[in-house]
Amino acid sequence: MRELDELFIKHSGSDLIVKRDVPLAQYTSFKIGGRAGVFIEPRTTDALLRCLRIFYNNGARPYILGGGTNVLITDKGLPYVLSTNGLKWLEDDGNGTITAGAGYSLRNLVSYAIRNCLEGLERITGIPGNIGGAVMMNAGKKQYSIGQKVKRILLATPYGKAWLNKGQMTWKYRCLSFKSTIYGSSETEKGLYVIAGAELKLSKKRDNKALKDYFLCDIKKRRATQPVGKLSAGCIFKNPEPAPAGRLIEECGLKGYQYGGAMVSKKHANFIINHKGASADDVVYIMKHIQECVFKRFSIRLEPEIRLMGISLN
Ligand SMILES: Cc1cc2nc3c(=O)[nH]c(=O)nc-3n(C[C@H](O)[C@H](O)[C@H](O)COP(=O)(O)OP(=O)(O)OC[C@H]3O[C@@H](n4cnc5c(N)ncnc54)[C@H](O)[C@@H]3O)c2cc1C
Numbered sequence: 494m495r496e497l498d499e500l501f502i503k504h505s506g507s508d509l510i511v512k513r514d515v516p517l518a519q520y521t522s523f524k525i526g527g528r529a530g531v532f533i534e535p536r537t538t539d540a541l542l543r544c545l546r547i548f549y550n551n552g553a554r555p556y557i558l559g560g561g562t563n564v565l566i567t568d569k570g571l572p573y574v575l576s577t578n579g580l581k582w583l584e585d586d587g588n589g590t591i592t593a594g595a596g597y598s599l600r601n602l603v604s605y606a607i608r609n610c611l612e613g614l615e616r617i618t619g620i621p622g623n624i625g626g627a628v629m630m631n632a633g634k635k636q637y638s639i640g641q642k643v644k645r646i647l648l649a650t651p652y653g654k655a656w657l658n659k660g661q662m663t664w665k666y667r668c669l670s671f672k673s674t675i676y677g678s679s680e681t682e683k684g685l686y687v688i689a690g691a692e693l694k695l696s697k698k699r700d701n702k703a704l705k706d707y708f709l710c711d712i713k714k715r716r717a718t719q720p721v722g723k724l725s726a727g728c729i730f731k732n733p734e735p736a737p738a739g740r741l742i743e744e745c746g747l748k749g750y751q752y753g754g755a756m757v758s759k760k761h762a763n764f765i766i767n768h769k770g771a772s773a774d775d776v777v778y779i780m781k782h783i784q785e786c787v788f789k790r791f792s793i794r795l796e797p798e799i800r801l802m803g804i805s806l807n
Pocket residue numbers: 522556557558559560561562563564577595599619620621622623624625626627628629630631632633634686687688689721725726727728800
């Protein structure tokens with residue numbers, strides 16, 4: 494057993510779950526991916542900080558996993574995976590400010606907000622995953638993204654934790670980055686950080702009828718236009734400037750295109766579906782094929798929206 498593996502096992506306990514040789518497919522919406530050498534799940538922010546310090550002191554870096562709804566993990570597996578699923582707290586000040594742990598489910602948060610007459614999250618109805626992942630990806634649709642409602646972020650680094658305010662973050666299309674380094678170090682830039690939680694500012698309404706109506710209408714729309722219920726990771730490519738990626742892929746005649754167990758959705762061309770025990774290699778093959786076809790026809794290089802773990806498209 495490697496020294497670092499032993500260290501984690503020594504530190505495991507009720508607030509830090511450590512398992513070896515864990516199949517990762519079960520932690521992703523694609524149901525694809527090899528095994529994690531060591532799978533680490535802190536249940537508290539303190540345990541998370543302990544983990545980051547261990548990684549830092551040993552010059553190692555884990556892959557960070559949230560709900561696993563926007564990732565493609567290599568079939569070969571990953572050495573260290575740090576899951577944020579155990580950070581599930583939720584606080585509500587009763588005046589529209591809610592604070593949630595990174596592992597809190599986005600769908601549960603949307604339902605909570607609507608139940609409690611809080612406006613602002615209904616526009617991300619139907620997006621799966623956790624708060625940490627949604628914030629990291631600046632999840633959203635059309636003109637709206639979760640970053641618009643985030644007031645502060647609790648960031649964990651090997652040096653400790655800190656609440657970052659709006660001025661320290663840059664929100665872009667499906668991407669969040671941090672402007673300043675934390676604790677005077679450059680570790681955040683090198684990537685050894687985890688969003689432990691986020692504070693959202695919502696508006697308190699008298700009743701929730703309009704929010705419920707929006708929610709129901711949105712769910713209906715999603716069912717009509719997306720392959721809901723199929724194994725996928727959401728939209729595979731970012732939308733380039735001139736047109737939605739789905740339309741470009743569709744115009745290349747790729748709806749229904751298959752390779753191995755993976756297929757371009759017949760309902761929405763920017764979704765790849767694991768329809769028959771697909772491997773990550775099958776999905777990568779289709780992604781490259783799509784990029785080539787779209788480039789040939791439109792001279793546009795599609796960029797992945799999903800995060801590739803242990804995989805390079807080049
Ligand atoms: C059917 C379906 C529909 C979808 N529809 C939409 C949509 O309409 N709009 C949209 O924007 N997205 C959509 N998605 C994509 C996805 O749901 C969102 O991006 C989601 O919020 C990601 O959250 P997650 O917890 O699953 O993150 P993961 O997939 O686990 O991780 C995504 C990235 O964030 C990083 N990360 C995760 N948690 C943390 C953390 N706590 N700290 C630091 N880094 C972290 C990971 O390392 C990875 O790089 C869809 C996905 C599916 C399967």
